Amino acid sequence: MYKKILLAADGSDHSIRATSEVIKIASMNETSIVTVVLVADYSQAKSDVLHSGSSVELDMKRRRKLMPVEELLRAANINYRVEILHGVPGPSIVEFANKQNYELLVIGSRGLNSLQEMVLGSVSHKVVKRAECPVMIVK
Amino acid sequence: MLEKIRLNWFSNVRADILAGIVVALALIPEAIAFSIIAGVNPMVGLYASFSIAVIIAFVGGRPGMISAATGAMALLMVPLVKDYGIEYLLAATILTGIIQIIFGVFKVAKVMKxxxxxxxxxxxxALAILIFMAQVPHFLGISTITYVFVGVTLLIVYILPRFLKSIPAPLIAIVALTALALFADIEMRTVGDLGTITQSLPSFFIPNVPFSFETLMIIFPYSIALAIVGLLETLLTATIVDDMTGTESNKNKESRGQGIANFINGCFGGMAGCAMIGQSVINVKSGGRGRLSTLTAGLFLMFLIIVLGELVVQIPMPVLVGIMIMVSIGTFDWSSFTYLKKAPLTDSIVMVTTVLIVVFTHDLSKGVIAGVILSAIFFVAKISQVTVTKTVMNEASHFKVEGQLFFASVESFLEAFDFSVRDEKIIIDFSTTHVWDDSGVGAIDKVVLKYYENKNEVKIVGLNATSQQLVDKLAIYNNDNAKMSAH
Structure with missing residues (x-):
């Protein structure tokens, strides 16, 4: 089964459902490692910086978004690490996945940004188009 | 050293040059519009954007950040230009540079925290609101076609980027609508009606002002306001670029660099400027990371003006207004509305007060200073609240003190005790407080001695180590003489 799994998450309900699917897959293989990535969106940078007192606080805020995801993974005894990327969500995830040769990429069908896309999230759409590994989209 | 130069300049050549070109294209309308806000010829803003961008590429502390003529600075200089003219503005720009260099040397960046x-x-x-307000006279009640052009510009800049990402939408709006206005011969005010564009490089000259104390008194208040606002926006922008690129920057070097850039810029006929949030974000998004991107932006901007100057004056004002409305919408922090709901009331009051003062005085520095003073007052008011809770256990009264004990809080501390009691056992617990100064110790003294007067037994517990030290050094209640005289 898959060993190197990339989970793109933003703390939304969809990404939590994606986490449960990742747990199902990863628990089939004891050696599998899950990397959880959160993309700090460029277009949010200004308001992120304005609304946090220091860069340490900002890091903490971003990390806190992933807490529910991390809790699920920890409870299921899955090996995982967390990575925070800066950029435009779709391309950043694709670039990261392709460069590090992940075997499977799991992503929620829609993120927190509900304004942008109504049916399939634009991020997951872009990721499916450009990622070089199998992509699993969780509804 | 060489390795550092290579990293700062040439580690990202292709992307830096491309991003610099994109930024230069986006800078032109803003430099012109900010000149018009300040009430000077568009060349003053264009020269400023060229000089500042080129100089800061070498002396700045945050590679990849874009500095040029900005709205925040333009808004500050309006009265100076109106009352005294451009020469005084240039002198003020040079003085702003000197002040910023001094700020940089004395590491004022730290204070900004x-x-x-x-x-x-x-x-x-407030900046967003002022930029918007400055556009109103250029479109309100002029002609129907003005409204149409503003509207079409807004449609282009908001809808086009969804389909076409490589060319900045404002540029497309400018080219397409200027061409339309020219060919269809539509009567509208143009940039040329508000000033001239000279297709030449800036040249060195000393501003023609009398070198007197009087001149200094005129420009100094403006320069100090420009220096503060410039550094404020610069350091905010630097933090944003730091976050986006996941790298650190040297804020003091950046402050000094801004000073050097403004100093030289003033000698070459440019108006004071600072870092720009919007342009820096565009630069990073377009792939710009190194100093080369900033340098390219400045050089390409000047190249465009020299080549295309004659066309630039034909840009219809409504198009420029539309782009500036986009800039003001982009500058506004839209999450402020949720902030107002979630943040503590005092923070909301500080935020709204800052905005209101700026909007009424048209001076960003006044809003910032008022905001800082107001939040300092709120802060002191908040921490000067000491709560004392009383519980009775084992025939002794326990008083638990919470909060900071210092000169501003001693009164509320003293009010919490009832000194009319007699022959009681009293325990005062300081474990959730900190004693900061003589007044704090004095207050403890007063409480203890007052209780002694009525033959009460008083025990003080839970002082933390530093508070205990201070009490041991200063308090008189545990001095035998004091006790004796109290008995």
């Missing part, structure tokens, strides 16, 4: 975020949010919101 103390500016609360409520004030910074107020700052960007």
């Amino acid at each position: 103390f500016i609360p975020r409520a004030v910074m949010i107020g700052f960007v919101n």
Whole structure:
């Protein structure tokens, strides 16, 4: 089964459902490692910086978004690490996945940004188009 | 050293040059519009954007950040230009540079950390509102076609980027609508009606002002306001670029660099400027990371003006207004509305006050200073609250003190005790407090001695180590003489 799994998450309900699917897959293989990535969106940078007192606080805020995801993974005894990327969500995830040769990429069908896309999230759409590994989209 | 130069300049050549070109294209309308806001010839803003961008590429502390003529600075200089003219503005720009260099040398960047975020949010919101307000006279009640052009510009800049990302939408709006206005011969005010574009490089000259104390008194208040606002926006922008690129920057070097850039810029006929949030974000998004991107932006901007100057004066004002409305919408912090709901009331008051003062005085520096003072007052008011809770256990009264004990809080501390009791056992627990100064110790003294007067037994517990030290050094209640005289 898959060993190197990339989970793109933003703390939304969809990404939590994606986490449960990742747990199902990863628990089939004891050696599998899950990397959880959160993309700090460029277009949010200004308001992120304005609304946090220091860069340490900002890091903490971003990390806190992933807490529910991390809790699920920890409870299921899955090996995982967390990575925070800066950029435009779709391309950043694709670039990261392709460069590090992940075997499977799991992503929620829609993120927190509900304004942008109504049916399939634009991020997951872009990721499916450009990622070089199998992509699993969780509804 | 060489390795550092290579990293700062040539580690990202292709992307830096491309991003610099994109930024230069986006800078032109803003430099012109900010000149018009300040009430000077568009060349003053264009020269400023060229000089500042080129100089800061070498002396700045945050590679990849874009500095040029900005709205925040333009808004500050309006009265100076109106009352005294351009020469005084240039002199003020040079003085701004000197002040910023001094700020940089004395590491004032560190002090900026103390500016609360409520004030910074107020700052960007006020800036957005002022930029918008400055556009109103250029489109309100002029002609129907003016409204149409503003509207079409807005449609282009908001809808086009969804389909076409490589060319900045404002540029497309300018080219397409200027061409339309020219060919269809539509009567509208143009940039040329508000000033001239000279297709030449800036040249060195000393501003023609009398070198007197009087001149200094005129320009100094403006220069100090420009220096503060410039550094404030610069350091905010630097933090944003730091976050986007996941790298650190040297804020003191950046402050000094801004000073050097403004100093030289003033000698070459440019108006004071600072870092720009919007342009820096565009630069990073377009792939710009190194100093080369900033340098390219400045050089390409000048190249465009020299080549295309004659066309630039034909840009219809409504198009420029549309782009500036987009800039003001982009500057405004839209999450402020949720902030107002979630943040503590005092923070919301500080934010709104900052905005209101700026909007009424048209002076960003006044809003910031008022905001800082107001939040300092709120802060002192908040920490000067000491709560004392009383519980009775084992025939002794326990008083638990919570909060900071210092000169501003001793009164509320003293009010909490009832000194009319007699022959009681009293325990005062200081474990959740900190004694900061003589007044704090004095207050403890007073309480203990007052209780002694009525033959009460008083025990003080739970002082933390530093508070205990201070009490041991200063208090008189545990001095035998004092006790004796109290008995």
